[in-house]
Amino acid sequence: xxxxxxxxxxxxxxxxxxxxxxxxxxxxxxxxxxxxxxxxxxxxxxxxxxxxxxxxxxxxxxxxxxxxxxxxxxxxxxxxxxxxxxxxxxxxxxxxxxxxxxxxxxxxxxxxxxxxxxxxxxxxxxxxxxxxxxxxxxxxxxxxxxxxxxxxxxxxxxxxxxxxxxxxxxxxxxxxxxxxxxxxxxxxxxxxxxxxxxxxxxxxxxxxxxxxxxxxxxxxxxxxxxxxxxxxxxxxxxxxxxxxxxxxxxxxxxxxxxxxxxxxxxxxxxxxxxxxxxxxxxxxxxxxxxxxxxxxxxxxxxxxxxxxxxxxxxxxxxxxxxxxxxxxxxxxxxxxxxxxxxxxxxxxxxxxxxxxxxxxxxxxxxxxxxxxxxxxxxxxxxxxxxxxxxxxxxxxxxxxxxxxxxxxxxxxxxxxxxxxxxxxxxxxxxxxx
Amino acid sequence: xxxxxxxxxxxxxxxxxxxxxxxxxxxxxxxxxxxxxxxxxxxxxxxxxxxxxxxxxxxxxxxxxxxxxxxxxxxxxxxxxxxxxxxxxxxxxxxxxxxxxxxxxxxxxxxxxxxxxxxxxxxxxxxxxxxxxxxxxxxxxxxxxxxxxxxxxxxxxxxxxxxxxxxxxxxxxxxxxxxxxxxxxxxxxxxxxxxxxxxxxxxxxxxxxxxxxxxxxxxxxxxxxxxxxxxxxxxxxxxxxxxxxxxxxxxxxxxxxxxxxxxxxxxxxxxxxxxxxxxxxxxxxxxxxxxxxxxxxxxxxxxxxxxxxxxxxxxxxxxxxxxxxxxxxxxxxxxxxxxxxxxxxxxxxxxxxxxxxxxxxxxxxxxxxxxxxxxxxxxxxxxxxxxxxxxxxxxxxxxxxxxxxxxxxxxxxxxxxxxxxxxxxxxxxxxxxxxxxxxxxxxxxxxxxxxxxxxxxxxxxxxxxxxxxxxxxxxxxx
Numbered sequence: 001x002x003x004x005x006x007x008x009x010x011x012x013x014x015x016x017x018x019x020x021x022x023x024x025x026x027x028x029x030x031x032x033x034x035x036x037x038x039x040x041x042x043x044x045x046x047x048x049x050x051x052x053x054x055x056x057x058x059x060x061x062x063x064x065x066x067x068x069x070x071x072x073x074x075x076x077x078x079x080x081x082x083x084x085x086x087x088x089x090x091x092x093x094x095x096x097x098x099x100x101x102x103x104x105x106x107x108x109x110x111x112x113x114x115x116x117x118x119x120x121x122x123x124x125x126x127x128x129x130x131x132x133x134x135x136x137x138x139x140x141x142x143x144x145x146x147x148x149x150x151x152x153x154x155x156x157x158x159x160x161x162x163x164x165x166x167x168x169x170x171x172x173x174x175x176x177x178x179x180x181x182x183x184x185x186x187x188x189x190x191x192x193x194x195x196x197x198x199x200x201x202x203x204x205x206x207x208x209x210x211x212x213x214x215x216x217x218x219x220x221x222x223x224x225x226x227x228x229x230x231x232x233x234x235x236x237x238x239x240x241x242x243x244x245x246x247x248x249x250x251x252x253x254x255x256x257x258x259x260x261x262x263x264x265x266x267x268x269x270x271x272x273x274x275x276x277x278x279x280x281x282x283x284x285x286x287x288x289x290x291x292x293x294x295x296x297x298x299x300x301x302x303x304x305x306x307x308x309x310x311x312x313x314x315x316x317x318x319x320x321x322x323x324x325x326x327x328x329x330x331x332x333x334x335x336x337x338x339x340x341x342x343x344x345x346x347x348x349x350x351x352x353x354x355x356x357x358x359x360x361x362x363x364x365x366x367x368x369x370x371x372x373x374x375x376x377x378x379x380x381x382x383x384x385x386x387x388x389x390x391x392x393x394x395x396x397x398x399x400x401x402x403x404x405x406x407x408x409x410x411x412x413x414x415x416x417x418x419x420x421x422x423x424x425x426x427x428x429x430x431x432x433x
Numbered sequence: 434x435x436x437x438x439x440x441x442x443x444x445x446x447x448x449x450x451x452x453x454x455x456x457x458x459x460x461x462x463x464x465x466x467x468x469x470x471x472x473x474x475x476x477x478x479x480x481x482x483x484x485x486x487x488x489x490x491x492x493x494x495x496x497x498x499x500x501x502x503x504x505x506x507x508x509x510x511x512x513x514x515x516x517x518x519x520x521x522x523x524x525x526x527x528x529x530x531x532x533x534x535x536x537x538x539x540x541x542x543x544x545x546x547x548x549x550x551x552x553x554x555x556x557x558x559x560x561x562x563x564x565x566x567x568x569x570x571x572x573x574x575x576x577x578x579x580x581x582x583x584x585x586x587x588x589x590x591x592x593x594x595x596x597x598x599x600x601x602x603x604x605x606x607x608x609x610x611x612x613x614x615x616x617x618x619x620x621x622x623x624x625x626x627x628x629x630x631x632x633x634x635x636x637x638x639x640x641x642x643x644x645x646x647x648x649x650x651x652x653x654x655x656x657x658x659x660x661x662x663x664x665x666x667x668x669x670x671x672x673x674x675x676x677x678x679x680x681x682x683x684x685x686x687x688x689x690x691x692x693x694x695x696x697x698x699x700x701x702x703x704x705x706x707x708x709x710x711x712x713x714x715x716x717x718x719x720x721x722x723x724x725x726x727x728x729x730x731x732x733x734x735x736x737x738x739x740x741x742x743x744x745x746x747x748x749x750x751x752x753x754x755x756x757x758x759x760x761x762x763x764x765x766x767x768x769x770x771x772x773x774x775x776x777x778x779x780x781x782x783x784x785x786x787x788x789x790x791x792x793x794x795x796x797x798x799x800x801x802x803x804x805x806x807x808x809x810x811x812x813x814x815x816x817x818x819x820x821x822x823x824x825x826x827x828x829x830x831x832x833x834x835x836x837x838x839x840x841x842x843x844x845x846x847x848x849x850x851x852x853x854x855x856x857x858x859x860x861x862x863x864x865x866x867x868x869x870x871x872x873x874x875x876x877x878x879x880x881x882x883x884x885x886x887x888x889x890x891x892x893x894x895x896x897x898x899x900x901x902x903x904x905x906x907x908x909x910x911x
Contacts, residue, residue, distance in 0.1 A: 240437045298459045298467040311478055313505035315529045339460045343453045350449045357442040361435040369434050384448045391455040
């Protein structure tokens with residue numbers, strides 16, 4: 001038993017989790033003080049349950065992945081807490097759901113950590129994962145329900161599930177396995193055309209087909225954000241595997257063409273791009289969301305309004321920015337936590353990406369390296385695209401902010417990513433020590 | 434592979450740092466400009482934190498006040514209009530979604546305590562300390578009881594119209610009614626869709642042909658310019674020819690031989706038109722300008738809710754004076770001449786006030802939250818429209834209109850009402866815009882009134898004059 005207590009990595013994790021709990025409790029208390037007319041136990045209970053769920057996940061890591069990276073779990077804890085506090089501030093009912101999703105996500109986290117504590121098990125499932133990913137996306141198109149013009153959800157037993165969030169992970173697993181297998185032939189092709197190496201079609205075809213299919217499916221779902229994210233993941237992984245910028249260039253070219261095509265087919269994309277280039281002429285119409293997002297961010301200033309003290313809800317009780325709890329949660333954070341808090345959140349993603357890539361460099365097999373890189377890109381690039389959208393650095397897309405935005409699929413899928421990263425880290429660290 | 438992973442991280446790091454850069458841009462660099470944008474709904478929400486002053490009538494009826502409420506965890510003040518539609522267009526609204534209109538907009542600096550005097554400094558301190566900013570209360574000259582009589586009269590007369598009453602000696606706005614009306618407590622969505630455009634303040638935004646009421650202006654011009662005297666004789670005849678067309682008296686009546694005074698009292702078109710021809714366009718338009726025609730009446734009211742009376746072309750644009758109109762038809766209030774009820778009340782007020790045109794003044798006084806009087810506007814005048822002698826002559830003639838002419842229904846026992854009726858055809862068969870303008874008491878006028886009933890089968894004397902009587906009765910308390 002005492003062996004489980006003398007784990008330097010886990011002890012560091014425990015200390016950081018305690019720090020995260022302090023932030024969580026203080027945040028809930030701040031919202032409570034700012035907004036409630038009377039004292040209520042519910043925020044304290046929420047903080048206690050939050051602590052309990054993370055405590056359980058921590059214990060599971062002590063038992064199954066004792067040498068894994070100590071930073072990943074505390075980073076997710078701070079992000080999830082900030083999200084939960086702001087969602088609670090918007091609507092306590094939504095926060096109750098989100099608390100449940102976080103608990104469920106940590107359950108999945110433990111399950112993945114236990115199931116794939118030997119990460120090599122996953123490599124043999126690469127084609128299954130690829131097929132499953134496409135199947136999930138196909139199912140979304142066939143039986144999916146449309147919300148706000150995008151067909152992203154499947155209704156199962158009264159719950160709305162966003163299969164794209166899980167398909168993303170399955171595709172990363174497939175690409176890691178596939179690229180690990182064909183790395184050499186793709187990197188040093190036998191044929192040369194005009195002095196440029198072109199890989200044999202039979203090596204590149206499955207890659208092209210799967211990635212292409214995923215993209216076509218996403219365009220069919222009218223979801224530019226996921227499409228962009230999957231493309232970035234695929235290109236990053238191909239680059240890490242082969243080191244050939246030619247593939248990256250060709251991929252970017254293809255995506256540009258695809259984007260132009262999407263402009264012709266989906267008017268929604270054109271609207272988003274117009275709103276990105278200049279939201280002000282139509283700020284009451286099609287560019288309403290992005291304009292309100294910018295006003296909300298600017299209003300926060302450097303120090304922010306404080307938890308629960310920003311101007312987020314309008315006279316009718318709804319949020320002034322539509323979908324503040326999902327797509328625009330970063331705008332709410334920037335308003336109430338100011339530049340300092342918003343920058344801290346972005347830096348947490350940078351930190352998480354750094355841990356992910358560090359795990360990738362420490363891993364000693366190609367599959368683990370590619371998998372960790374892909375997963376790190378999945379989280380960091382998703383954060384980049386959605387935050388870039390709400391700060392008008394990029395066109396607005398409907399992605400969630402990992403661990404922070406309201407949404408069961410997003411939260412649970414991202415916890416699965418965290419678990420996979422820790423599984424890879426465990427193997428790397430164990431063999432190192 | 435590790436070098437490539439490192440480069441990939443670097444690319445992502447640059448992207449993430451760019452997010453911080455962009456956030457910094459909005460929160461530090463662009464913040465001030467964004468906060469000042471009129472379309473930023475946050476401005477309106479910020480205004481809710483001000484305890485906006487009340488708007489009260491001279492007889493103590495609260496037309497608008499603020500009550501504390503909670504909005505998204507902050508203390509705010511919500512606007513209430515206890516009298517609903519009583520003076521909805523004049524008072525206007527201050528609404529989160531629809532912005533501001535009417536006096537709520539015109540008097541906004543005082544209602545929010547944002548004036549540049551001592552109150553402004555005091556409030557700036559309150560704001561810095563985080564205390565509630567309290568605006569000043571505004572007491573109007575409006576008399577609620579008379580306003581109610583006007584609304585009731587217009588409603589009974591068939592729906593759409595307007596009543597304006599001004600104190601001729603100082604411009605005090607005693608009544609400004611417009612129907613149909615709306616309840617500003619219900620938001621504006623319903624009012625925007627409702628028939629009859631209830632948001633429109635017909636007193637200042639409604640343009641109507643003034644018909645025979647305009648003969649007062651023609652008579653003032655003719656007497657002032659020495660073109661006629663009250664006793665100047667005119668020949669008999671039902672019609673005259675002008676501009677190649679026949680111009681006839683009401684119902685084709687021949688008045689017989691008569692003097693100019695008779696022509697005004699009995700609204701003889703042929704005589705007033707001949708006088709118009711003799712006067713010529715330039716002199717008539719000069720008098721009109723002196724009465725305030727051709728430009729917006731300058732008073733404490735939003736400019737876009739305040740239209741200029743004058744001559745309009747078929748496209749609805751104002752024609753500048755000297756645009757070569759038919760002066761015969763202009764002299765009897767036709768020729769695409771359009772006037773607001775407020776302007777016609779000013780015509781009556783100028784006659785009542787010895788020729789001086791008073792400036793409309795809605796405010797009796799502005800009071801700070803502690804009761805200190807911050808402002809009590811005095812009388813102001815827009816200029817002289819006619820000589821004192823002309824005004825005295827017109828007062829007598831207009832008294833005759835009510836005493837023995839078309840305006841009999843405007844009479845109030847013991848008040849000596851004077852006036853002039855008008856009935857302008859709308860072009861729709863059998864539908865007229867019915868007018869009455871006048872003042873009381875004729876010897877020492879305290880009230881100058883204009884009543885307009887839109888699109889009615891009745892005449893000015895039948896429909897508009899009785900409303901004037903009701904309102905004057907309520908004002909004088911008899």
